[in-house]
Amino acid sequence: MGKIWIGIAGAVGAVIGILFAPRKGSETREEIARRAEPIAEEIARRAEPVAQAARDAASKAGDAIAPIAEKARERIPTVSAGKDSGGEKAESPEAKSE
DSSP: OHHHHHHHHHHHHHHHHHHTSSOOHHHHHHHHHHHHHHHHHHHHHHHHHHHHHHHHHHHHHHHHHHHHHHHHHHHHHHHHTTBOTTSSBOOOHHHHHO
């Protein structure tokens, strides 16, 4: 984590130094773009394992929930028709308490 802050501080310092350097605006923008490119590439390189882990976790979650979702889809017609899983007319909770 400390290396990240050092990198951020270095990048901010470089940008500030470039902005206050006595150059034309177009030269300053080119210098910022030139120096920012390797920083952006490093951030992308470090972010890729995190992104891959997120994709893997999402895939596993989808695989785990698929059978549950399928069972729910199968039961929707019977539940909305007021029937239990055995095809019998389900009693309402109020009727059971009477």
